[in-house]
Amino acid sequence: MKKIFFSSLILILFSIIIYVSLNSNFRRSVLNLSAGLINNYYSIIISGNLRSEEDISKSIKLLENQIKVTDFITSEQKNSFIDNIYLNLYTIEQNLISEKNFLALSKSVKKLIAKDPNIYDALIWNAKIMNIENKEQEKVYNQIDLAIKLSPASLKAYRFAIDYSKKNDNKIKFEKYCNDFHNSFLGSKNIKNKISKFSETSLTRFAIQIKDKEIEKYIVEGVSFNSTQDYFIDFKKPVSLSEFSFFSNFFPGTLINPLEIELRNFKNEVFRVDLDDIYITTKKSFFVNKNNSVKILVDSFNDEKITFKFPRNYENINQLKIKINFSKANITNKPNC
Numbered sequence: 001m002k003k004i005f006f007s008s009l010i011l012i013l014f015s016i017i018i019y020v021s022l023n024s025n026f027r028r029s030v031l032n033l034s035a036g037l038i039n040n041y042y043s044i045i046i047s048g049n050l051r052s053e054e055d056i057s058k059s060i061k062l063l064e065n066q067i068k069v070t071d072f073i074t075s076e077q078k079n080s081f082i083d084n085i086y087l088n089l090y091t092i093e094q095n096l097i098s099e100k101n102f103l104a105l106s107k108s109v110k111k112l113i114a115k116d117p118n119i120y121d122a123l124i125w126n127a128k129i130m131n132i133e134n135k136e137q138e139k140v141y142n143q144i145d146l147a148i149k150l151s152p153a154s155l156k157a158y159r160f161a162i163d164y165s166k167k168n169d170n171k172i173k174f175e176k177y178c179n180d181f182h183n184s185f186l187g188s189k190n191i192k193n194k195i196s197k198f199s200e201t202s203l204t205r206f207a208i209q210i211k212d213k214e215i216e217k218y219i220v221e222g223v224s225f226n227s228t229q230d231y232f233i234d235f236k237k238p239v240s241l242s243e244f245s246f247f248s249n250f251f252p253g254t255l256i257n258p259l260e261i262e263l264r265n266f267k268n269e270v271f272r273v274d275l276d277d278i279y280i281t282t283k284k285s286f287f288v289n290k291n292n293s294v295k296i297l298v299d300s301f302n303d304e305k306i307t308f309k310f311p312r313n314y315e316n317i318n319q320l321k322i323k324i325n326f327s328k329a330n331i332t333n334k335p336n337c
Helices: 002-022 024-047 053-073 082-094 099-104 106-115 120-132 137-150 156-167 171-182
Strands: 205-211 215-221 228-248 254-265 270-273 279-282 286-290 293-297 304-328
Touching (some): 053 082, 082 120, 106 120, 120 137, 120 156, 137 156, 171 304, 228 254, 270 304, 279 286, 279 293
Antiparallel strands (some): 205 215, 254 270, 254 293, 254 304, 286 293
C-alpha cells in the first residue's frame, strides 16, 4: 500500500514538473502571481511606516530586504521587480524627514544604479546623497548631467541643479541650468499604470478633436517652444464647427498661450475669431491672465483637455489655424529661471 502511495506521489510531482516546464503560459502566470503578492506586501508595509523618523528607518530596511529577496528569486541584474522597488523608494523619498534618512537610502540607491545606470530618478537621488556627503562638486554635477541627458525635458534634475548651484554660489552653473531648463524639450516620462491618450508625457505634440457628425482627432507633431507659431489642421472633409478641443500631455509648468484662431471654408473664405469672443475652459489646468493675454498653466502629468467654444456655428470649414506660443514657467523667483 505504501509503495502505491509513494509511487503515485512521485508520479504526480513528476507530472507537475513536466507540465510547468512545457507550459510557458502557466509558468508565466505563476511567476506573475508570485511577483504581485511580493510587490503588494512590501508596498503596503512600507507605505504604512512613514509617520515618524523611526518608522522611515524601518521602511528603508524593508526596502533593502525587498531588494535582497527579489535578487534571490530572480537575479541581481535588472529584474521584473525593479519597477515596484522604484515606486517604494519614491514613496519613501517623498516622506523623508531628515538628511540622516536620506543618507540611509544610499545603499538602496547605489544597488539600483548598479542594476541599471540609466534610471533618471536614481541619478538625482544619488546626486542629493553626494551633496549631503560633501562630495566634490564636479562629481555631483556629473550625476545631474547624466540624468538630464536621459530626459532633457524633465524638471527634477534642473530643480536640484539650480538649488545646488545657488547654495554653492556658482553663478555660471546657476545661469547655465536656468537657460538649459527653458530651452530643453526632448525626452518623455512614462508613469506606470497611468492611462493616457498619448502613452507618455512629452513636449513634442498635441491633438485637436472636432465633433461634426462624427468625432475626429488630428495629431499635431513638432511643437515649437519660446516662439510664436501657426499650427494648421486640415480636416478630412468640410465640417460644421462651433467648438474644438485641444488635448495634450505636457510636463507640469508648461505655459500654453493661444494668440489667434482662424477658420477657412471650402470657398477659401477666412474667418478670424476674436479670442475675447471665445469661451475657453480646461479640465485640470489654470489660467494666468496678464496684460490682456490668456495663458494656460499645466500643473500635472495627466492628460489635459482645453475646450474652445465659438460665439456661433461656422459651416463648411475645412481648415483650422491656431497661433500659439508655448513656453515654460519659471521654477524660481529669479528672471528667466
